[in-house]
Amino acid sequence: xxxxxxxxxxxxxxxxxxxxxxxxxxxxxxxxxxxxxxxxxxxxxxxxxxxxxxxxxxxxxxxxxxxxxxxxxxxxxxxxxxxxxxxxxxxxxxxxxxxxxxxxxxxxxxxxxxxxxxxxxxxxxxxxxxxxxxxxxxxxx
Amino acid sequence: xxxxxxxxxxxxxxxxxxxxxxxxxxxxxxxxxxxxxxxxxxxxxxxxxxxxxxxxxxxxxxxxxxxxxxxxxxxxxxxxxxxxxxxxxxxxxxxxxxxxxxxxxxxxxxxxxxxxxxxxxxxxxxxxxxxx
Numbered sequence: 001x002x003x004x005x006x007x008x009x010x011x012x013x014x015x016x017x018x019x020x021x022x023x024x025x026x027x028x029x030x031x032x033x034x035x036x037x038x039x040x041x042x043x044x045x046x047x048x049x050x051x052x053x054x055x056x057x058x059x060x061x062x063x064x065x066x067x068x069x070x071x072x073x074x075x076x077x078x079x080x081x082x083x084x085x086x087x088x089x090x091x092x093x094x095x096x097x098x099x100x101x102x103x104x105x106x107x108x109x110x111x112x113x114x115x116x117x118x119x120x121x122x123x124x125x126x127x128x129x130x131x132x133x134x135x136x137x138x139x140x141x
Numbered sequence: 142x143x144x145x146x147x148x149x150x151x152x153x154x155x156x157x158x159x160x161x162x163x164x165x166x167x168x169x170x171x172x173x174x175x176x177x178x179x180x181x182x183x184x185x186x187x188x189x190x191x192x193x194x195x196x197x198x199x200x201x202x203x204x205x206x207x208x209x210x211x212x213x214x215x216x217x218x219x220x221x222x223x224x225x226x227x228x229x230x231x232x233x234x235x236x237x238x239x240x241x242x243x244x245x246x247x248x249x250x251x252x253x254x255x256x257x258x259x260x261x262x263x264x265x266x267x268x269x270x271x272x273x
Contacts, residue, residue, distance in 0.1 A: 023226070025181070034142070041144040041195075045235070064235065066144050066228040068195065071179065 008040045008069075014077055019044070021067065021075040028052070030078065031065060040069030051096045053103050056089045058096025142238055148191045150241050151234045174199070175229040176220060181207035184220065195222030 004010060014033050021029045021042065031047030044065040051058050091099075118124070151174065176184045176197060186202035202215040 025226070035144050035147065037143045037145065043142075043144045043147060062229060063232050064230045066147060066230060068222075068225050068227060070223075071226045 008036060008038055011036045011040065011042075011075075014075070018078045018080060019075050020050075020078050022073045023067070024071045024073055029062075029065060029067070030059075031062075033075075037069075040072060042067045042069065042072065042075070051100050052088075053096060053099040055087065056091050056096060056099065058091050058093050060093055142242075145191075145193060145195065147230070147234065147238060148188075148195070148197075148228070150237050151230055152188050152190050173231065177226045177228075178220070178224050179226045180224075184218065186215075186218070192222075195225055196220065197222065197225070197228075 005012065011033070015036070017033060019031065019033045019042075021031075021044065023029065028050045029044060029047055030050055031044030033042060034045045035043040042065075044067065047062045047065040048059040049062055051060070173186065174188045176199070178184070183205045184199060184202050185205070186199035189198040189200050191197045197220045199218050199220065200216065202218050204213040204215055204218075205211070
């Protein structure tokens with residue numbers, strides 16, 4: 001297609017191609033784009049969720065996926081030739097899930113520390129965390 | 142086939158495989174779906190109906206909390222479309238789509254016949270000829 005179509009219509013070029021979709025919650029989905037609409041709702045066929053930790057990754061097969069357009073951060077075509085050449089190691093689902101858990105936990109710890117430091121300066125930057133630390137917050141007030 | 146059309150096809154359909162054999166199996170063979178909300182909760186149940194806003198009506202739902210540690214069984218629930226992150230639907234739905242498509246196609250020729258009646262002049266080809 002030579003002419004660029006503005007808006008969601010530009011996704012029409014990617015129909016039936018292998019796409020990577022990044023969601024707002026940080027998840028990466030890979031599958032064949034079968035359908036779209038004006039809201040950029042997507043239908044992915046033979047989809048997998050790919051979890052990356054360090055230079056390892058794991059795939060979780062999912063099947064058909066209907067993604068509500070709002071939750072998409074980006075999507076892009078996957079070059080299957082390049083995909084094979086990438087220097088990443090594929091591991092089992094269980095293994096990657098375990099590693100992901102460790103990574104998440106570490107992240108949470110780090111976030112806690114940062115929050116503590118921020119609180120010392122009287123700064124609250126995250127509504128979720130604020131809720132968790134409600135008691136502390138009240139004490140300060 | 143738009144994403145929402147796919148959902149509509151999935152609603153209230155019994156599963157293809159041997160669904161007509163007995164009523165008991167029919168009930169459990171209604172298309173089951175997994176809905177994840179933006180807040181991370183997931184709802185696993187049978188799709189009863191849905192509409193153009195992606196609002197969804199589910200039966201026999203199992204609700205799982207964000208961290209996957211709490212489970213709640215709900216008989217029936219209605220989910221507002223705007224809170225949904227994504228839906229997972231079983232592969233069989235694709236076959237249903239084909240069936241539905243074929244059914245619609247088989248109805249179409251009648252409409253076409255009406256369209257190209259003798260009484261209707263072929264407006265659209267005339268100007269093209271002039272351009273040539």
